[in-house]
Amino acid sequence: xxxxxxxxxxxxxxxxxxTMRKMLKLECMGLKRSRQSIYSIVKxxxxxxxxxxxxxxxxxxxxxxxxxxxxxxxxxxxSR
Numbered sequence: 001x002x003x004x005x006x007x008x009x010x011x012x013x014x015x016x017x018x019t020m021r022k023m024l025k026l027e028c029m030g031l032k033r034s035r036q037s038i039y040s041i042v043k044x045x046x047x048x049x050x051x052x053x054x055x056x057x058x059x060x061x062x063x064x065x066x067x068x069x070x071x072x073x074x075x076x077x078x079s080r
Contacts, residue, residue, distance in 0.1 A: 017063045021071060024059060028052045 006015050023038040039052050046062065048055045064070050 014067045017067060018069060021056075021060055021063045024052070024056050025071070028056050 006012055020038060020042060023033075024042055027033070027038050039055060042048060042059050043055055046059060048058050050058070060071050
């Protein structure tokens with residue numbers, strides 16, 4: 001496994017946004033954190049309103065605009 005070095009405040013902030021988006025998606029699917037929910041953190045830091053799904057959709061669009069990286073959907077593998 002290769003190491004990845006992320007340098008600079010803008011890149012670190014971008015990786016943080018991508019991580020938060022993935023964490024929020026997992027929280028929408030039912031995974032719980034032992035600390036404050038990422039849903040409440042995202043709402044507070046980015047002034048978003050709504051339920052988890054609405055906040056996830058709005059935040060995901062925001063992250064895509066900022067980073068240029070879209071959320072990938074993983075489907076089931078085709079069985080033969």
